[in-house]
Amino acid sequence: MSTPARFVHVVDDVPELDGQSPVLLHALEGFLDAGHAGALAVTHLLGDDPGRVVASFEVDEFFDYRARRPPLTFAEDHYEGYEAPRLVVRLQEDAAGTPYLLLHGPEPDTHWEAFSRAVASVVERFSVRLVVGIGSVPMAVPHTRPVTLTNHANNRELLVQSNPWGGEIRVPSSAQSLLEIRLGEAGHDACGFVAHIPHYVAQLDYPHASAALLESVGGVTDLVWDLEPLRVAGEKRLGEIVQQIEDSTEVLEVVTGLEQQYDAYHRAAADPGANLLAESRDLPSGEELGAEFERFLAGLDNPDRED
Template sequence: MSYLNLHGKPDKKFDHLIIAFAGWPDAGESATSSLKYMLRDLGATKFADIDPEEFYDFTQERPRSYRTRDGRRRVRWPSNEFYYWLPQQPATSGSSKGALFFMGVEPNLKWRTYSETIANLALDLGVRTVVHMGALLDAVPHTRQVKLTGSSTLPLLQEALESANIGTSNYQGPTGISTSVMETCTKKGMSYASLWGHTSHYLQAAPNYRVCYTLADTISRILQLPVNLKELRSAADKFDQEVIQAIGKDDQLESYVKKLEDRYDESLADSPMPEPADVVRELEQFLRSEQRRNFGGAS
């Protein structure tokens, strides 16, 4: 049985699929907000979605009701949508030939079937590497640059991440849908990479535009996506100012942040965090070396 609804499948092959999930892997709505921004700025086209009926317990992931402009009430179900983007000009050396995107809501049921649905469409459209964007809560101070962790099933990309000081988590325990998708994709011969932004756990505001910006900037530069990040950077700067003002009014929280800063700086004393530009440079070098090996081939 097919759970996929197609609305004009693209007649082109794509090297990369970029994915993000709302829910557990999306602290501060950072990953999905970042992907939404990229979709809007690029003018990506929706071409498919997954029917939610079999994958959700609607008493846990409740649909939303809303009223239309003419006063009618409608139901908005959990959405799992595929998009594609193609450059207006022919791709040149070092520029993107286009990309696929998927934004979904972590399902409650049938994770393996759900993962198969995503992986099968990606494989059908030529995808070689799936890149997951996620965000997690962590005891990190908002006054330091955004911490990134990540991993890849592709050895050369894993080496590039490690050389950029983007560490791999040693976590073992309950996991999210992104791990299920990773396992399914790798079994089908696709490479997989995951990049996580660490969100200060004491900040309840969402979206966390600091983390949104860092994720969007890193992913778009690695994959040569021409995303104009000016608006998102402005939102991140405003977010920072509002957080500074709010914490300045709470002595107890301000003291807690100072303790986090001391602990964080001490942990980085022997292994300082790289500058964001250095991180991107390492990963861009990897991508260029892969292009020279014809990795990802011509579409």
Template sequence: MPWTGDVFTPPAELPTIPTGLPLVVALTGFTDAGSAVSQVVDALRERIVSTPVALFANDAFLDYRARRPVISFDADHLSDYRPPRLEIVLASDEMGKQFLALTGYEPDFGWEMFVAAVIELAERYQIGSVTWVHAIAMPVPHTRPLGTTVSGNREELVEAHSVWRPHTQVPATVGHLLELRFSESGTPTASFVLLVPHYLADAEYPAAAIRALESITIASGLALPTEDLREANRDFLAKVDEQISANDELATMLQNLETRYDQYVQGSPLRAASFDDEDLPSADELAAELERYLATRPGDDDKRSR
């Protein structure tokens, strides 16, 4: 295997990997509104039984000064150095169905080298499909279903689940490059972009992670854990709604978002309008009143470096 060593390290005892497994990709970084991907990574690592397949070399892909690892200082000595992990594992869902998962931080360097290594591994194990998730901030209300934009070469998923289909240019991520290369090779590939309310984009929004995991299920048939996230989301939404209901200006702005959203999805004359029309409230206007609550949420900076 030519990519071992400087690029990734396989375990001493490589597990037996059946062919035709789905590959799930969740990489934190640039497009992680609501910490959706960070929470998915946590769910896959903490709630799913897995076996390492490949550990990618941080020295090849990580900018240590931009995303510094954590180390503990214990009175008079250092311990417990925790470098972030970028890895592929063999996992089993809640029904025992096996799949491969590529999780961790988005590489800062060596995108082409990283993508080539992932594709080589995918070809070696003859994966059956690729599904990846990420999230962007959009001026949509949290009181409506969280929508997705779907891309890739699985037209049935695009037709059924893509609520917004822009023609635009966006800053690329390594996930986009993986999608492009897999699609070009003919591998069934789907990307789900979660459209997260812009005023919750900097919070750890459990509903975004739930929608991400549900999207993976739609594309792959995997049964993934969401119960803890659903409980956390109930508490999160109750506190956000409490803040909004106590402020008439916020309530009015939310109502305007709901009206514009409903007109868009119901095919009214405003359907052709963009989600980001200038007359929609800005993120700062709504987020300012929520800041006191959101500031009490756990930070996600360390999670985004995983």
């Protein structure tokens, strides 16, 4: 079995955490980042001062360079500006001056078990009291309703909300989900939130989801941040979506159908006697939707185009 020291270098002297039991928040790029909700949250948290790196993972052990080729610049006759991937833990402070740790970077492509052990070593080194992950997935939800979240944890006492569904569902695994399982087996509390992103804008930035995720993290950790910039950016994005939808009957019909499903479910959740079924509607075919969504997304990516 590989040792954690091979995969992560942890700084020995971090006086800011002496006598502290910080929270470790993690948001990894890749699989669980529809609407770039996690990436936007990390960018917001880092702000103008990214903070001190207190643990650095050996990225060559985890990163598949041929699958996700890092960018660089070719300037006339030479290469420059190589953007090397980094997987690090940074020391941060919230708005109240409370220190916490932020793990961010690309989701490991390989060595998930070794990654989990390496993170556990960071947790033990800094006496982390709680590990919290954030992510996002595309879902059949409308942009006109509040962002919904799935809450998960390796200790049921950490759950702070009920989820939109019960029962079991088989889903593709991720390094983050395995990390939560392995931390639980090692006796470390871990939980997280996954935001539901309207599937028709999952390729675009969706700041409202980032704000909802960080607000929920604050609720379970008592960390506080100024989320107004994310909310303002979210309102701007919603305005762009509304403007594009006005020109697309097909997309508008889909959104209306999603609204009916969303409202029917929440009526049933509030009133067990309510009708769970939304009004039946004729929706366009898959091919029609595909073509219309391509035009819709192109309009959001290029808002100044005449067509």
